[in-house]
Amino acid sequence: MHKLIFSLFVIISTSSWGQFSIIPHNVGISYAGETVTHPGGKLSLMYNLAQWNKVTKSQRGLAKTKRRNTTLNVNFGGFYHQRFQTGIFFLPEIEFSESNKKGWYWAAGAGAGYLRTIIPDTYEVQDDGTVEAVNAGHNYGMASIYFTYGKDLFIQNKKPWRFFLKPEFVMAFPNFPTLTGYFLLEVGVAYKLRQF
């Protein structure tokens, strides 16, 4: 059984990487405000992993087609919370999205990555009683869950842009007692570099 699972994993990985291009399908940039108002930014490299259409029938018997995607978003970002900390993170996320024919879409996803904090204006009393400024900050694992709502202009107008709003709850761990929460609100734009 283990051999079978391992073989499947190798086959799938190999075939996926065979098609893989380092150039993302979309590249996004967003304002990512920690607790909304503490400024931050995020650069997202968005790789479509799969795309298919879901056809349903309306009550009047008309066909409705929705486009569904799974995407890997590779995010680099940071935020600045004055007097509290600066955070710099690397956060890959897996996303599922669904868009209608007008281009409106929603997405939900989760991610796991790394967060480095930098704590400003920190002082420490030395063994001899003197006080020295020290560099302070911590390394954390990072996990996120989020929802996105936006509009993809390519679907209806063939313009390579999409806009989105993305509330995101982020956890940094280990922390006291187990993790520390953050809320990020992203408002961003993505540019299509290539089609799936």
Added chain:
Amino acid sequence: MRLFAYIILLFGLSLTSCEENFNLEENTNTQFNVRVNGVELPVLVRGNTASKKIILFINSGPGLTSLDHAHLDLMNFKTIESSYAIAYYDQRGTGNSQGTISKGSLNLKQYSKDIFDIIRVLETKYEQPEIFLMSHGFGSYLSSFFLLSYEDSNNVKGWINLDGSLLIQESKVWEYKHTFLVNIANEEISLGKDIAYWTDALDWAINNPIISNQAQKDQWRSYLGNPGEFIIPSEQRDLLTRETFDVVFNSSYNPLPALWSRNGKITAERISEEVNGTNLIPELSRLTLPTLNIWGRYDDIVPPELGDDIYNALGTPNADKYFEVFLNSGHQPFVNEPNLVSQKVVDFIGKY
């Protein structure tokens, strides 16, 4: 691409543009962190540092935050800040303290070391100001533990004890609470208020000299009522929506660990476990620093009868220790009679 570079530049500039200053000013607002044993404790210094007198405020709980309270001025200390500076800090394990905090480090010895180091940093950064401690409730236990632990090495000039609980022995505290009810009943009867009611309360207290079981505690409570009901002043300070938004979106606070985490509760449990059954009052004879004790007459948590014994137990010469009972206050005189608290604190510090 140019837009992205511009945003990165702005972000980089913002990181370097807001360095804190430690000038001696009448209207200081400076925040920094003190790292003690791998944990960063945020300290907010606000008010008149030009006075070269800084009050380090040690909040109650255990486990209560301070910086958010300060941001909203929930303790009504702004008037004091116009005369002297106040340093607020989030205790280890609470609020926005950061770093690897082990549960084992949540103990009084470490908390005292935290206070010691914060004082050292205040002294260094503000050109050796005079340091006073001001503490409320359990914060006063912590203050006195610190003062006793660092008896020979602290440079604390004076201590303001606001309804401080230095006795954590339940049976003994209930002895004081029993006396509290008797005294309140006698006072009300002598004032001619609800004589039948208070006579009944007095009779009950006389027939129940020891309050130990829950039924007795409930009966005791039913005579006095909860704060805000009839005799104990309300201690609620209603937060306006605007204030809540202000602290969540417009302060140095990350509200998630400060307000919606179990960290304060865990901290409280750890510290409570350590102090349960202890009594610092017999140790107070070793303290000789000037002390202002402020008590609400209707403090049902740490009754003023207990405050009086704390005052008497202090080794401070009589000329340098004060016991002020505020007649319209409960456990939080700074909520009930803020102007009077400010005036007494400013006068006290002005003497030293």
